[in-house]
Amino acid sequence: MTFQASLGLAVPELILAASAMVLLVWGAFQPRAGAVFTLAAVGVLVAAAAAAAVGPFGRAFAGGLVVDAASTFAKVAIYLASAVAIPLGQRWFERRGVRNFEFPVLIILAALGMGMMASAGDLISLYVGVELHSLALYVLAAMYRDDAKASEAGLKYFVLGALSSGLLLYGASLVYGFAGSTRFEDIAVAVQAGAGTGVLFGLVFLMCGLAFKVSAAPFHMWTPDVYEGAPTPVVAFFAAAPKLAAMVLFARLLAEGFAGAADQWRQILVAIALLSIGVGAFAGLAQKNLKRLWAYSSIANVGYAVLGLAAGDTQGVQAMLVFMVLYMIDVTGFFACLSALSRQGRPMETIEDMAGLFKERPGLALAMTAFSLSALGLPPFSGFWAKVYVFKAAIGAGLGVAAVIGLVGSVVAAFYYLRLIKVMWFDAAPGATDAPAPEARLIAIVLALFSFPVVLAALTWLDPLAQAAAAALGLA
Numbered sequence: 001m002t003f004q005a006s007l008g009l010a011v012p013e014l015i016l017a018a019s020a021m022v023l024l025v026w027g028a029f030q031p032r033a034g035a036v037f038t039l040a041a042v043g044v045l046v047a048a049a050a051a052a053a054v055g056p057f058g059r060a061f062a063g064g065l066v067v068d069a070a071s072t073f074a075k076v077a078i079y080l081a082s083a084v085a086i087p088l089g090q091r092w093f094e095r096r097g098v099r100n101f102e103f104p105v106l107i108i109l110a111a112l113g114m115g116m117m118a119s120a121g122d123l124i125s126l127y128v129g130v131e132l133h134s135l136a137l138y139v140l141a142a143m144y145r146d147d148a149k150a151s152e153a154g155l156k157y158f159v160l161g162a163l164s165s166g167l168l169l170y171g172a173s174l175v176y177g178f179a180g181s182t183r184f185e186d187i188a189v190a191v192q193a194g195a196g197t198g199v200l201f202g203l204v205f206l207m208c209g210l211a212f213k214v215s216a217a218p219f220h221m222w223t224p225d226v227y228e229g230a231p232t233p234v235v236a237f238f239a240a241a242p243k244l245a246a247m248v249l250f251a252r253l254l255a256e257g258f259a260g261a262a263d264q265w266r267q268i269l270v271a272i273a274l275l276s277i278g279v280g281a282f283a284g285l286a287q288k289n290l291k292r293l294w295a296y297s298s299i300a301n302v303g304y305a306v307l308g309l310a311a312g313d314t315q316g317v318q319a320m321l322v323f324m325v326l327y328m329i330d331v332t333g334f335f336a337c338l339s340a341l342s343r344q345g346r347p348m349e350t351i352e353d354m355a356g357l358f359k360e361r362p363g364l365a366l367a368m369t370a371f372s373l374s375a376l377g378l379p380p381f382s383g384f385w386a387k388v389y390v391f392k393a394a395i396g397a398g399l400g401v402a403a404v405i406g407l408v409g410s411v412v413a414a415f416y417y418l419r420l421i422k423v424m425w426f427d428a429a430p431g432a433t434d435a436p437a438p439e440a441r442l443i444a445i446v447l448a449l450f451s452f453p454v455v456l457a458a459l460t461w462l463d464p465l466a467q468a469a470a471a472a473l474g475l476a
Contacts (some may be wrong), residue, residue, distance in 0.1 A: 146392025171205025
């Protein structure tokens, strides 16, 4: 493929890169200009439109960038989630007297890295994409510099993220050394009859590094502290889009590079999935801070997504994609609710803070109820349909026992979701809440309506798109 044709396939990435550079220079000279936020959101939306319209599909830059139905599906979802995070964060920081023009620029750079992850065709582009989005997230976690917890969150995320980067690099070097190539296509040829010991060790290190990025157990140690300390809109962002990007990268790496070793990596995925579900369900029972509680909820939900991927076939990848998109909507909406709520200028972040919320802010209370019931997996909310896809794929792949354990985990986790609902609806309020931020409230209500009833109609087009994306990865 010619260089010009390669650039044509990389149009979304070029739009994001150009937007980040232009807005960074603009913000340096006009740091208080609110137009930076608006233009950043527009730039991300334009990139989403370009990703949806790009074609024909192909491989660019000697196979390092893959543009197919799977990457297109992921990029559109990732860029839309990034666009939502920009206005959510703008008002949150403004209410605290902080005007950081770097915030939307970092969101764009993170989206650029996540897009590269979704399109990675070799180990080099895999690592570049992971590091580009991770470096932006480290800074975003510590963006609220007046808060010691935010600084601590950013430092912890950076230190443990460096460890995961080391695992990725070491695994990539082992795979390259024993397979003789960094391209997924060439690696697939080397392991078509099963992975040898050296390649298998490299694959395990790669899987451990990616498991850290999606906060799957036992590589979840950073998640509760970072969720609690980081600014709430930032948590809304990196609890959603980066996980989808990493899961799509996970699926592409295994499907395109290590399909011949499926029997070997499926065992690892099943173990990670069940451990994540168990840790998320049981550790969440002891949490009183809502950001920590949803950190453990995210660990459990990633376990369900990994369980779908562990099926090792097209139906499993499809289930994972549907699950992650629906989960992104729920988790973004929940943290939008937290971003909107405060009492006497203090953020409402504990379960006790939500006492009597239904009487004070019925719209936001209903939205949080919808997100909680969806995360619980109660029909007919979106989380129920997401888990149906996963359990159906797992049972179809002979993982019936794992599916039953996952269902038990949902029952255990129901306790802390229902406890939150009980406190919001029936406990007495300790005081009046402040007027909610209009942008955050609007985002929360719109996403709650998607969780139910819009999801019933949305599945009619989301299902075939996810099926086409899964088929593009080539698993049988």
